Amino acid sequence: MPGPVHYLAVTAPDGEVVGYAWAAAAQIGFIDRVAGSSSAHQAGIEWFSRMQDSRRRGLTPSGVLALYSREPGAGPVFEAPGLETVKELARVVTPADDRRLLDQLVPRGHPAWRELAEAFDALTDEDRDVRWSGGRKRADGVHQAPFPLHSRPLERAVDALSGVGAVTAEHRWTDDRLPEVPAGGRLMNPADAVRAATAVVRGERFGEGRIARAVRNGLLDAVADSLRAWYADPDAAPSPSTPTVCRYCGGSPAVDAAFRAHLGLLLFLRFRRMDGPVCRTCGMGLYRGFTTYTLCWGWWSPLSPVLGPLTLVRNLLAVRQLKRLPDPGPGMLEERFDPGTPIYRRPPAYVALVPLVSVLCLIGAAVYGGG
Ligand SMILES: [Zn+2]
Incomplete structure (x- = not known):
């Protein structure tokens, strides 16, 4: 195009x-x-x-x-x-994408984690050196496609990866290439380990030999080692190697901040939320738009006096993250989300004075009315 x-x-x-x-x-x-x-x-x-x-x-x-x-x-x-x-x-790839994959793993303390450790510890070099069978013409003249002969311990190790939830439909594996083996024995980010496990194990159905290649070149061991290290100490896991870029304009730096809006009208409640990562410019646009909307519409249901301020406070916390960022450098695009005018120059924001003034009036009436 x-x-x-x-x-x-x-x-x-x-x-x-x-x-x-x-x-x-x-x-x-x-x-x-x-x-x-x-x-x-x-x-x-x-x-x-x-x-x-x-x-x-x-x-x-x-x-x-x-x-x-x-x-x-x-x-x-x-x-x-x-x-x-x-x-x-x-x-x-966003931090939320990584979190979603890690949520597919079985909980801590589940016996599948011990099975993963034992299955990979039991693998020998012979198991890693997968032999192939077939590829010849049989006596009846039918050509038989070659297929890898996985040893029992290798099958057990592969099953153990599925057992901990590392082979998941949540990674929509489409790529034809195998993920790379991390250089120098480095560990992978646990979400990348799930992606690699899924690409290898589910990929086997589409082209036999992926498991054989991944166990020979060390990828499968790197996946298991990375998952085991993450299990042992989640905080020490390496973070993703991809830089965080704004999902609206592609600029960086960007932070993982979410902005929210709330509408409450009688019994009708509506919530909107847009996740990051966002750059400072696009994030300011979201912050101002959603906050003004909430100031205008976030009051008019029985629950809204709680939900409206909660939404505003969460937006304030999110915008504090943005303010620490420099302006986004040259990203993939020239143009960015227009952050627009500040909230105090947006008339709908002043609708929020109506409930505020009403409450003050009520308090005033109660104080002075009471004598
Ligand atoms: Zn942006």
Whole structure:
């Protein structure tokens, strides 16, 4: 797809970025996040099918994007020099993605952890040197495809990886290459170890020999060692090697901060949340927009006098993280989320004075009315 494209980030109600909807001169599309969850993947399919419906009804590609930019969960529309930039953003792995994978592991103290340790300790060099069978023409003339002969201890070790939950459908394994063996015997980040275990074990179904290669080149041992080290001391685990970039504009530095909005109207409650990582500029845009919205709408239900202030305080804590950041350096894009005007220059924010003044009046009436 040559030439510039317009795109927007789509966020699920739980804050996870689902993917990126884009429009070019004659085409629309949707790019899934590579590290996204299975539910995000499903939500992306639904978004794109609705966009395609609008396109079939005769809307132009940019018209479709403009229409969907008003949907809940849609971020601001950006322009990128080409589709490759948007694909690059979709490859960003966030701390929330890592946490989701670690949540798939069985809890501490589960016997599967001991089994993982014992199964890998029992592996010998012979087990690691997998032999192949087949690959010959049988007597009846049928050509038999070669297949690896895994020893019993190797099968046990592979099963033990599944046993601790390190082989999971939450890593939507699509890549044809095996993950790299960390150089110099270094440990992997535990989430990367889960990704590698999944790519090897689930990948075996699509091309036999992945397990054989991974046990010969040391990848499988590195995966087990990294998981065991993380189990022994979660705080000492190496952090991800990928730099954190803003999920809205691709700029860095970025922090993992979430911004929230609350609407309460009689019995109707609504919550919105957008997760990071965000750069200072995009984060300020989210902070100001969501805080102003909450100041205006966050009061008018029976629970809102608690929920509204709670939302405001959480946004204040999140924005403190942002203020420690320098402005984002040159990222993947020229353009960024416009942080807009400060909150005190946004009239809807002053709606918050209504409940505040009412409470003061009530207190005043009670004090002076009581004599
Ligand atoms: Zn940004």
